[in-house]
Amino acid sequence: MSDGMRSILGAGPAGLTCAINLAKSGERVKVYEIRKDVGMRFHPNLQGLKYLYMPPEEFMAKMGIGARIEYRYFPKAYICTRKREIEFDMSGRPLLPFVERGGRNSLEYRLYEEALSLGVEFEFGSKRQEREVDVVASGAKRADAAAVGRIYEDTDFPRDHYLVMFDDRFSPKGWYSYIIPTGKDVVEFVTCVSKPYIPLLHKLLDKAILERRIIGDFLAGKKILASFGGAGGVWIPKTAVKEGRYYVGEAAGFQDAFMGFGITHAIRSGKFAADAMVGKGNYDAMWKREILPYMRKDFAWRFPAAILGDWVIELGMRKYSDKNRGDLSGAIPEKSWWYKPAEAICFHLEQLHYALSGSW
Numbered sequence: 001m002s003d004g005m006r007s008i009l010g011a012g013p014a015g016l017t018c019a020i021n022l023a024k025s026g027e028r029v030k031v032y033e034i035r036k037d038v039g040m041r042f043h044p045n046l047q048g049l050k051y052l053y054m055p056p057e058e059f060m061a062k063m064g065i066g067a068r069i070e071y072r073y074f075p076k077a078y079i080c081t082r083k084r085e086i087e088f089d090m091s092g093r094p095l096l097p098f099v100e101r102g103g104r105n106s107l108e109y110r111l112y113e114e115a116l117s118l119g120v121e122f123e124f125g126s127k128r129q130e131r132e133v134d135v136v137a138s139g140a141k142r143a144d145a146a147a148v149g150r151i152y153e154d155t156d157f158p159r160d161h162y163l164v165m166f167d168d169r170f171s172p173k174g175w176y177s178y179i180i181p182t183g184k185d186v187v188e189f190v191t192c193v194s195k196p197y198i199p200l201l202h203k204l205l206d207k208a209i210l211e212r213r214i215i216g217d218f219l220a221g222k223k224i225l226a227s228f229g230g231a232g233g234v235w236i237p238k239t240a241v242k243e244g245r246y247y248v249g250e251a252a253g254f255q256d257a258f259m260g261f262g263i264t265h266a267i268r269s270g271k272f273a274a275d276a277m278v279g280k281g282n283y284d285a286m287w288k289r290e291i292l293p294y295m296r297k298d299f300a301w302r303f304p305a306a307i308l309g310d311w312v313i314e315l316g317m318r319k320y321s322d323k324n325r326g327d328l329s330g331a332i333p334e335k336s337w338w339y340k341p342a343e344a345i346c347f348h349l350e351q352l353h354y355a356l357s358g359s360w
């Protein structure tokens, strides 16, 4: 925009992080959101933060975010493969922090409040086009994978656990389903699949309840209170700046091809774009240094998962048994001499797999 106002399309984590950082640098900022409010993309649900490598509070501070965000942790988990159901006690080292998405208690709503306090302007119900803005943060543009979730009324699911299940019969191919207690009386049950299986998503949720006992025991016969979902698009752009416009978050293709964890990529890219726009570095150089290595890792893991399916997870979990304590870091042999070359080969094989099949 030419009136000195920086304009952003989309009020998700990527757009709002960008807006906050631009405003902190003294820029005037306006965010155009197609929906009627922030937090309307999702029915309230919990989503995990991957690739933090530091406490979430520290990560957010590094990303220029001062909003008080509530993190939820689950000390125990059921990890289910096709053959096994393993109960883990992570003894004070939970795998991931979770944040609420959707609604007024969500991550995005906290970011919105911070942006408002910094003087960022918002236009809701906006019909703006990409070509009219400086930053495109409007989320997924294509569906390489998708997830559908349902909120169920109270179940006997333990409140300090979550469940994640890798079983191709219910989440093909090499994807997963999970149950998380989202509130005092409700749990969410979500299934993620790759592109060819998207039309089957609702049937796969029902099938898991009918055919997989651990899921059925918790959810069969329970009332569905709401459902939510969406698609994720993932690709590696040559550049994320086109005709002077900055593309951030999923609008740039920044997603996790292995498990669909796009939030931290969205936040990082929003911060990097804002920095670049005020002359503090080159956006392409920043995301290629800080986001691309994670994306390459996830593409590499998608290759065996897409070809061999849940067998890959079965292999990683073979050394664990029920009542294991501690963490799961040993499931990925990252310190082995062969790991890095294997990751590089799998990354390239996955690009070839996509070129031949049209899906990750």
Ligand SMILES: Cc1cc2nc3c(=O)[nH]c(=O)nc-3n(C[C@H](O)[C@H](O)[C@H](O)COP(=O)(O)OP(=O)(O)OC[C@H]3O[C@@H](n4cnc5c(N)ncnc54)[C@H](O)[C@@H]3O)c2cc1C
Residues within 6 Å of the ligand: 009, 010, 011, 012, 013, 014, 015, 032, 033, 034, 035, 039, 041, 046, 047, 048, 049, 050, 126, 127, 128, 137, 138, 139, 140, 147, 148, 149, 190, 228, 229, 230, 231, 232, 248, 249, 250, 251, 255, 260, 261, 262, 263, 264, 266
């Ligand atoms: C069911 C489900 C579960 C998920 N779970 C996880 C998880 O556990 N962990 C994780 O890291 N990731 C998860 N993800 C992915 C994560 O939600 C996204 O990667 C992340 O929200 C991307 O942020 P974003 O800001 O790029 O886009 P979005 O969050 O999609 O925000 C885009 C915003 O732009 C708005 N918009 C769209 N089009 C326009 C337009 N034309 N004009 C103006 N505004 C527009 C939208 O309404 C929205 O507010 C999940 C996704 C789904 C669907």
